[in-house]
Amino acid sequence: MKIVAENKKAYHDYFIEETFEAGMVLLGTEVKALREGRANLKDSYVIIKNNEAFLLNCHIGPYSHGNITNHEPLRTRKLLLHRREIERLRGKSQQRGYTIIPLKIYFKDNRAKLEIGLARGKRLFEKREAIKEREAKREIARAMATRKAI
Numbered sequence: 693m694k695i696v697a698e699n700k701k702a703y704h705d706y707f708i709e710e711t712f713e714a715g716m717v718l719l720g721t722e723v724k725a726l727r728e729g730r731a732n733l734k735d736s737y738v739i740i741k742n743n744e745a746f747l748l749n750c751h752i753g754p755y756s757h758g759n760i761t762n763h764e765p766l767r768t769r770k771l772l773l774h775r776r777e778i779e780r781l782r783g784k785s786q787q788r789g790y791t792i793i794p795l796k797i798y799f800k801d802n803r804a805k806l807e808i809g810l811a812r813g814k815r816l817f818e819k820r821e822a823i824k825e826r827e828a829k830r831e832i833a834r835a836m837a838t839r840k841a842i
Contacts, residue, residue, distance in 0.1 A: 693799065693800050696726050696804075699736075699793065701734065702733075702795055704814075704822070707811065707812045710810040711807055712781070712808050712810075713807055714745065714772055715805060717769060717771075718769065718804055721761070724758075726752060726797065728756060731753070732753075733796070733797065735749050737791060738781075738792035738793065740782045743778060743779075744771075745771040745781070746771065753765055789812050792809070792810060792811070794806055795807045795808065
């Protein structure tokens with residue numbers, strides 16, 4: 693499994709409740725650009741319209757060896773999910789405070805996949821608490837490492 697792009701900021705800004713794996717409908721130059729690692733998930737999100745899921749605002753840069761038929765970098769891309777998964781995501785995302793965000797793009801069995809997460813936004817104090825916990829764990833790990841070295 694080769695990870696092409698990861699949305700690290702999502703874990704900082706949201707609590708990820710559930711994750712789903714979705715296929716993507718892509719053009720040929722988009723697949724080639726993904727293999728080059730030209731993807732950015734920052735500020736992208738997923739909407740559900742007419743029982744179909746779509747990825748919006750995901751930037752896949754143009755393919756370096758492409759010609760005039762290169763793809764548009766910010767186009768809307770259709771996601772391939774089972775009907776039950778789409779219905780579940782729609783029901784949960786309509787609740788207040790929930791949204792669907794992409795977490796990472798990767799290749800699995802030579803097919804581009806997108807991991808999406810059902811997310812609930814963090815408040816500012818929750819973000820600060822998470823940072824404090826992470827720093828405390830880091831300090832403990834450092835202390836244990838120096839203790840073992842002695």
